[in-house]
Amino acid sequence: xxxxxxxxxxxxxxxxxxxxxxxxxxxxxxxxxxxxxxxxxxxxxxxxxxxxxxxxxxxxxxxxxxxxxxxxxxxxxxxxxxxxxxxxxxxxxxxxxxxxxxxxxxxxxxxxxxxxxxxxxxxxxxxxxxxxxxxxxxxxxx
Amino acid sequence: xxxxxxxxxxxxxxxxxxxxxxxxxxxxxxxxxxxxxxxxxxxxxxxxxxxxxxxxxxxxxxxxxxxxxxxxxxxxxxxxxxxxxxxxxxxxxxxxxxxxxxxxxxxxxxxxxxxxxxxxxxxxxxxxxxxxxxxxxxxxxx
Amino acid sequence: xxxxxxxxxxxxxxxxxxxxxxxxxxxxxxxxxxxxxxxxxxxxxxxxxxxxxxxxxxxxxxxxxxxxxxxxxxxxxxxxxxxxxxxxxxxxxxxxxxxxxxxxxxxxxxxxxxxxxxxxxxxxxxxxxxxxxxxxxxxxxx
Amino acid sequence: xxxxxxxxxxxxxxxxxxxxxxxxxxxxxxxxxxxxxxxxxxxxxxxxxxxxxxxxxxxxxxxxxxxxxxxxxxxxxxxxxxxxxxxxxxxxxxxxxxxxxxxxxxxxxxxxxxxxxxxxxxxxxxxxxxxxxxxxxxxxxx
Numbered sequence: 001x002x003x004x005x006x007x008x009x010x011x012x013x014x015x016x017x018x019x020x021x022x023x024x025x026x027x028x029x030x031x032x033x034x035x036x037x038x039x040x041x042x043x044x045x046x047x048x049x050x051x052x053x054x055x056x057x058x059x060x061x062x063x064x065x066x067x068x069x070x071x072x073x074x075x076x077x078x079x080x081x082x083x084x085x086x087x088x089x090x091x092x093x094x095x096x097x098x099x100x101x102x103x104x105x106x107x108x109x110x111x112x113x114x115x116x117x118x119x120x121x122x123x124x125x126x127x128x129x130x131x132x133x134x135x136x137x138x139x140x141x142x
Numbered sequence: 143x144x145x146x147x148x149x150x151x152x153x154x155x156x157x158x159x160x161x162x163x164x165x166x167x168x169x170x171x172x173x174x175x176x177x178x179x180x181x182x183x184x185x186x187x188x189x190x191x192x193x194x195x196x197x198x199x200x201x202x203x204x205x206x207x208x209x210x211x212x213x214x215x216x217x218x219x220x221x222x223x224x225x226x227x228x229x230x231x232x233x234x235x236x237x238x239x240x241x242x243x244x245x246x247x248x249x250x251x252x253x254x255x256x257x258x259x260x261x262x263x264x265x266x267x268x269x270x271x272x273x274x275x276x277x278x279x280x281x282x283x284x
Numbered sequence: 285x286x287x288x289x290x291x292x293x294x295x296x297x298x299x300x301x302x303x304x305x306x307x308x309x310x311x312x313x314x315x316x317x318x319x320x321x322x323x324x325x326x327x328x329x330x331x332x333x334x335x336x337x338x339x340x341x342x343x344x345x346x347x348x349x350x351x352x353x354x355x356x357x358x359x360x361x362x363x364x365x366x367x368x369x370x371x372x373x374x375x376x377x378x379x380x381x382x383x384x385x386x387x388x389x390x391x392x393x394x395x396x397x398x399x400x401x402x403x404x405x406x407x408x409x410x411x412x413x414x415x416x417x418x419x420x421x422x423x424x425x426x
Numbered sequence: 427x428x429x430x431x432x433x434x435x436x437x438x439x440x441x442x443x444x445x446x447x448x449x450x451x452x453x454x455x456x457x458x459x460x461x462x463x464x465x466x467x468x469x470x471x472x473x474x475x476x477x478x479x480x481x482x483x484x485x486x487x488x489x490x491x492x493x494x495x496x497x498x499x500x501x502x503x504x505x506x507x508x509x510x511x512x513x514x515x516x517x518x519x520x521x522x523x524x525x526x527x528x529x530x531x532x533x534x535x536x537x538x539x540x541x542x543x544x545x546x547x548x549x550x551x552x553x554x555x556x557x558x559x560x561x562x563x564x565x566x567x568x
Contacts, residue, residue, distance in 0.1 A: 038476035051207025054232035093231025178462015180334035192322035335491025338516035377515025
């Protein structure tokens with residue numbers, strides 16, 4: 001399975017942050033995880049709250065660990081809150097099941113990582129993540 | 143970003159406790175956290191239950207980590223309980239998402255810390271926190 | 285069993301901090317715990333590192349939970365490191381077994397709380413704690 | 427207390443990674459934390475092991491929380507292993523007490539953040555961190 005290079009991860013972050021600024025979103029925080037759910041790169045904009053790493057990470061981490069993007073996780077949480085609570089027990093409480101955790105797929109459809117964005121509404125966080133992922137020619141699944 | 147001095151933190155606590163006594167509230171506990179969510183000062187009045195440090199801390203800690211005061215956290219918890227549960231997983235179970243966690247802003251609007259009050263109803267806890275913060279010329283966001 | 289009042293706890297902290305300033309110690313952090321090991325009051329001086337609450341708390345907490353002051357805990361840790369490690373497993377990793385965790389006894393010899401001081405050398409931390417405790421007419425066991 | 431901007435944090439990381447490549451070090455991972463110990467930015471070079479975020483973070487986190495750089499933490503761990511073990515209990519097992527956790531000070535001597543580097547020997551990790559910090563006109567304490 002291919003992995004995102006640091007250069008590509010960094011481009012995704014920079015583009016996501018630029019998208020947020022263009023669109024007038026609140027200061028964003030963006031993480032890129034590899035296919036094992038491990039942190040490749042992260043940036044928190046000036047003015048974002050200090051705890052935003054954990055939220056960005058939790059959105060992307062659940063996406064990788066379950067192979068399920070944030071919107072699907074939220075749907076499951078709405079239907080079966082106890083299931084997502086149990087998932088969080090298994091994964092050490094590190095999953096944040098809301099939009100803004102976006103899977104990254106290559107042209108063959110393989111998952112090559114995940115992006116987590118937090119700072120504005122969940123829907124706006126997704127817009128920034130998608131802009132970042134598409135800017136490097138990869139396919140978001142949000 | 144400026145930080146609250148110990149003198150100012152202590153004045154906030156003393157005024158919050160005085161407000162509670164004046165108003166006939168139950169014995170209060172008041173914590174002041176810095177901009178990183180670390181304890182600067184705390185006092186628990188005689189007669190308050192032993193576990194009140196954790197509740198006061200949890201109200202203020204969530205406010206700092208998310209950049210979101212207690213009332214906004216409660217609104218989010220009412221709408222999306224699983225989201226605030228997940229946030230608590232990320233922050234080690236240290237967040238108490240109810241009123242009484244109050245952000246402290248300076249004249250330029252920057253967050254310089256947070257106050258957490260517990261002991262009476264959540265609304266009364268807020269009244270005491272606000273009195274403390276305003277007594278040193280800073281602006282509460284509850 | 286008697287408990288320290290908030291007034292007395294606060295006097296202990298203020299005197300301990302004053303002692304540290306007089307003696308030219310680094311900025312100190314001082315906690316007072318009740319007889320159940322629960323936080324009664326805490327202050328962290330300007331310039332002290334952000335994580336000092338946990339260290340001050342850990343020194344005093346072990347003293348209360350084991351009924352054994354910091355020097356005795358350190359002696360035990362030097363002889364039997366695995367025992368103090370096991371104790372920390374039992375107490376959730378909250379014990380810091382070094383000098384600066386000081387038991388507070390009344391005239392009849394009963395434990396009425398504990399003081400934890402951190403910021404300078406362990407021996408200087410003890411000097412500040414002892415000054416605070418003696419200033420309110422109680423007896424330190426360090 | 428001033429905080430590092432994202433621009434400056436990013437420059438530190440880029441220069442530290444460049445220094446490692448120039449010097450022929452193994453692939454490095456570099457984190458920048460703010461004055462509260464919260465992640466501001468992180469990058470892991472291609473070829474670095476997946477778990478490197480936690481090590482880089484742990485080096486910088488202990489430096490912030492204790493106000494003590496990695497070399498001083500290692501000296502304390504060598505003398506009093508049980509003390510650093512206890513510190514880790516207090517800080518949730520998040521401290522890695524070895525060189526490569528470097529405090530960042532401004533011209534007035536105030537701590538404005540910390541850098542954690544991991545990937546090569548601890549001494550080489552320090553060389554990369556120092557190069558990054560000095561490249562933005564700030565002062566490392568390693």
